[in-house]
Amino acid sequence: MTSGLPPESPVRGSSEVAIVGGGPAGCAAGIVLARAGVDVAVVDASVFPRDKACGDALSNDSVRLLAELGADEEAARFPHALVERAAAVFPDGTRIERGYGEPGWIIGRRDLDDALRRSFEAAGGRFVQGRRVSDLVRSDGAVVGVEGAGLAWSARVVVAADGYGSVALDPPGPGPARGRWLGVSATEYWRGVSFPFGETTCDHFFEDDLPLGYGWIFPAVAGVSNVGVFLRADAYERQGRRLSDLLDAFLARHADRFRGAERVGRRRAWSLPLAPRPVPVTAPGLLVAGDAAGFVDPFTGEGIWQALRSGIAAGETARDAVRAGGLGPALRERYEAECARAIGAPSRRKAQVQRALDFVLRGRLYRLAPVRAALRIGYRRQSVDHTKSDPAPRARGSARSSGLHA
Numbered sequence: 001m002t003s004g005l006p007p008e009s010p011v012r013g014s015s016e017v018a019i020v021g022g023g024p025a026g027c028a029a030g031i032v033l034a035r036a037g038v039d040v041a042v043v044d045a046s047v048f049p050r051d052k053a054c055g056d057a058l059s060n061d062s063v064r065l066l067a068e069l070g071a072d073e074e075a076a077r078f079p080h081a082l083v084e085r086a087a088a089v090f091p092d093g094t095r096i097e098r099g100y101g102e103p104g105w106i107i108g109r110r111d112l113d114d115a116l117r118r119s120f121e122a123a124g125g126r127f128v129q130g131r132r133v134s135d136l137v138r139s140d141g142a143v144v145g146v147e148g149a150g151l152a153w154s155a156r157v158v159v160a161a162d163g164y165g166s167v168a169l170d171p172p173g174p175g176p177a178r179g180r181w182l183g184v185s186a187t188e189y190w191r192g193v194s195f196p197f198g199e200t201t202c203d204h205f206f207e208d209d210l211p212l213g214y215g216w217i218f219p220a221v222a223g224v225s226n227v228g229v230f231l232r233a234d235a236y237e238r239q240g241r242r243l244s245d246l247l248d249a250f251l252a253r254h255a256d257r258f259r260g261a262e263r264v265g266r267r268r269a270w271s272l273p274l275a276p277r278p279v280p281v282t283a284p285g286l287l288v289a290g291d292a293a294g295f296v297d298p299f300t301g302e303g304i305w306q307a308l309r310s311g312i313a314a315g316e317t318a319r320d321a322v323r324a325g326g327l328g329p330a331l332r333e334r335y336e337a338e339c340a341r342a343i344g345a346p347s348r349r350k351a352q353v354q355r356a357l358d359f360v361l362r363g364r365l366y367r368l369a370p371v372r373a374a375l376r377i378g379y380r381r382q383s384v385d386h387t388k389s390d391p392a393p394r395a396r397g398s399a400r401s402s403g404l405h406a
């Protein structure tokens with residue numbers, strides 16, 4: 001049931017599991033729970049369909065997770081583009097490309113997130129919209145519900161999936177991510193961008209004024225491309241230039257791609273909490289998933305895969321907690337270990353890759369043939385890129401399992 005409620009009407013209720021936030025993490029958790037027959041409600045501050053500042057890129061493994069959640073067909077009904085290749089482009093124009101075995105997607109977040117919401121509701125979950133959670137409700141030290149203006153909801157387990165600035169991290173907790181644990185990004189849409197190297201290639205430009213970050217031009221969906229810049233907040237602060245100026249400079253450097261193109265809509269910016277920030281992702285009665293837990297790839301800024309992956313793990317943990325009569329220490333430890341293995345450890349490796357690339361950029365070493373050769377080998381190695389499935393084409397039915405299912 002969706003409540004498109006007038007703002008003044010109070011919402012009170014209870015469910016076995018309550019999820020704060022209906023983005024990819026919250027809906028993934030919700031779908032797992034609803035499919036298992038658990039009484040679950042998602043509470044979201046927005047009214048859907050709603051947009052979200054994003055590059056809109058789904059890695060091929062994210063598409064596979066969508067399929068695992070049974071949401072891929074619902075999502076595929078919306079306009080989307082296939083991504084068959086990715087390129088790293090250096091300041092002297094050096095291009096290093098790699099192919100994806102299975103394609104990734106570009107899909108607007110208004111559409112992707114609404115498809116996930118619909119899949120959650122189709123599985124039997126309740127979606128309460130237009131209600132902001134301001135606090136977690138605790139009893140004897142355990143989270144037993146959530147509350148906000150016109151909202152009181154009790155639950156045996158709460159999943160916080162409310163993105164950057166989560167209520168789960170509110171003081172006296174660690175608070176929102178900053179410095180090296182934060183990415184900043186600005187994005188906008190352009191119609192009629194040219195793609196001289198192929199219309200299904202995601203271009204990532206590593207450039208001197210985007211340290212510990214990059215600019216992107218992504219394949220067009222119905223003629224409209226997502227472009228933007230991303231960089232780590234500490235590097236951004238050292239730069240001392242506004243994000244909007246960095247995006248303008250990026251567009252000017254690639255004016256050849258935008259000749260005759262027109263901007264669509266407004267420019268948007270938002271924060272990305274980067275992994276692996278050492279903050280607790282569980283507490284008594286509470287699991288934290290997606291951006292709320294700071295799970296974004298520190299190198300690429302990719303966070304949808306991590307949101308889906310941790311959302312599925314949170315859903316499975318909450319399901320087992322309901323069956324066991326509570327979220328005990330063993331289940332909490334299992335969730336923490338799963339997140340550390342699937343997201344924390346590979347993110348640490350990605351941060352090392354980022355440092356190495358920064359060294360290459362600052363020293364302009366990409367101009368040296370042996371360095372370019374090494375970059376080619378490194379870029380094509382999917383082992384570093386945990387959110388991409390291996391490049392060998394796979395039959396649809398043989399997609400590997402996320403390994404999260406009990």
Ligand SMILES: Cc1cc2nc3c(=O)[nH]c(=O)nc-3n(C[C@H](O)[C@H](O)[C@H](O)COP(=O)(O)OP(=O)(O)OC[C@H]3O[C@@H](n4cnc5c(N)ncnc54)[C@H](O)[C@@H]3O)c2cc1C
Nearest residue numbers: 021023024025045054055056057133163185290291303304
């Ligand atoms: C500019 C930019 C570009 C990006 N590009 C990409 C990309 O191309 N590919 C990629 O994989 N990732 C990208 N990311 C990261 C990606 O957007 C996030 O990692 C992803 O959205 C995380 O999903 P989530 O479900 O954890 O949180 P969100 O998608 O942020 O969803 C959180 C939900 O919680 C709701 N909410 C928030 N606070 C409350 C509250 N107090 N009470 C109730 N509800 C609440 C919100 O309305 C929202 O629906 C980008 C991020 C940015 C900022």
